[in-house]
Amino acid sequence: MKTVEKINITRANNEVITVEVERNFTAQKSSISFALQNVITELVIKENRKCLKISKYAILQKEVRLALERTLNCKLPDGDIYITITDDSYSKLEQIRANFSKEVEDFNADFEARASKMNKFYVMYKFLDYTDYAINDIREIRVYREAMSDENIDKVLVKTYKLDNLSDENLRKEFDNDFNSAESLSLNDKEVKISEKVAEKWINVSENKENEIKVAEESKKTAQMLDLQKIEEEKESKKRDSLRKAIETGEKVVIVSYFVQGNDIPKKFRKSDSDMGEYVIYAMPDGTIKEEFIHAY
Numbered sequence: 001m002k003t004v005e006k007i008n009i010t011r012a013n014n015e016v017i018t019v020e021v022e023r024n025f026t027a028q029k030s031s032i033s034f035a036l037q038n039v040i041t042e043l044v045i046k047e048n049r050k051c052l053k054i055s056k057y058a059i060l061q062k063e064v065r066l067a068l069e070r071t072l073n074c075k076l077p078d079g080d081i082y083i084t085i086t087d088d089s090y091s092k093l094e095q096i097r098a099n100f101s102k103e104v105e106d107f108n109a110d111f112e113a114r115a116s117k118m119n120k121f122y123v124m125y126k127f128l129d130y131t132d133y134a135i136n137d138i139r140e141i142r143v144y145r146e147a148m149s150d151e152n153i154d155k156v157l158v159k160t161y162k163l164d165n166l167s168d169e170n171l172r173k174e175f176d177n178d179f180n181s182a183e184s185l186s187l188n189d190k191e192v193k194i195s196e197k198v199a200e201k202w203i204n205v206s207e208n209k210e211n212e213i214k215v216a217e218e219s220k221k222t223a224q225m226l227d228l229q230k231i232e233e234e235k236e237s238k239k240r241d242s243l244r245k246a247i248e249t250g251e252k253v254v255i256v257s258y259f260v261q262g263n264d265i266p267k268k269f270r271k272s273d274s275d276m277g278e279y280v281i282y283a284m285p286d287g288t289i290k291e292e293f294i295h296a297y
Contacts, residue, residue, distance in 0.1 A: 279291070
């Protein structure tokens with residue numbers, strides 16, 4: 001849905017100009033814009049002046065530039081244009097923009113309410129995707145709803161449930177049987193219409209598969225965290241043992257030593273000639289930790 005409203009605003013020199021406020025409402029992304037002679041402007045504050053900004057790229061065409069010059073009754077400079085407006089005019093446009101957020105909320109709520117009343121239907125989708133290195137067995141359950149009169153399309157995709165590359169052979173066969181016994185929706189035989197009962201069965205399979213993947217990922221993440229924790233504990237243990245030995249023997253003890261180069265060299269040791277070398281951490285007899293970088297040459 002699109003609406004256009006003309007608003008009179010006042011420039012700093014008291015001249016009145018007309019700005020078109022265009023509101024576009026869509027389910028995906030709504031927007032509002034302020035245009036002067038069909039050129040989009042932006043509300044900005046420039047050097048404590050409240051302005052409408054026009055990008056220099058918006059007036060590259062000669063006829064557009066001339067039309068703006070006639071409207072503003074002045075020769076436009078090169079670069080971006082800043083049209084100073086009164087505080088009241090700036091506040092008026094800011095208020096319109098603020099109100100638009102509430103208008104979008106109302107539009108979305110109304111849209112969702114109307115959309116929820118539209119009939120839904122379910123589709124099975126199957127396709128073999130041949131890539132250079134693999135064959136992907138694409139299988140999906142797609143939930144559609146009928147389109148509303150103001151959407152200008154036949155149907156709206158509500159949600160897709162993935163069943164790609166099913167590892168269970170019995171599930172693949174069952175999916176194929178359901179697919180082959182359903183009503184074809186397209187000439188390429190990739191989509192068939194199915195009942196809600198059949199759709200719910202495969203939606204459950206998809207959700208269970210996603211949950212299994214999620215659980216596996218969480219388990220892997222937990223294992224990695226435990227491994228890191230174990231590594232840190234081992235480091236601390238070695239550090240304590242090294243410090244104890246250094247204090248007892250009166251000699252420094254190597255805690256860790258490894259070869260580094262380039263950006264892996266700690267910043268405090270980097271110099272123009274320090275491109276590689278040995279990074280060593282010592283436990284000292286006085287109970288402190290000392291770092292050292294030994295050049296490889």
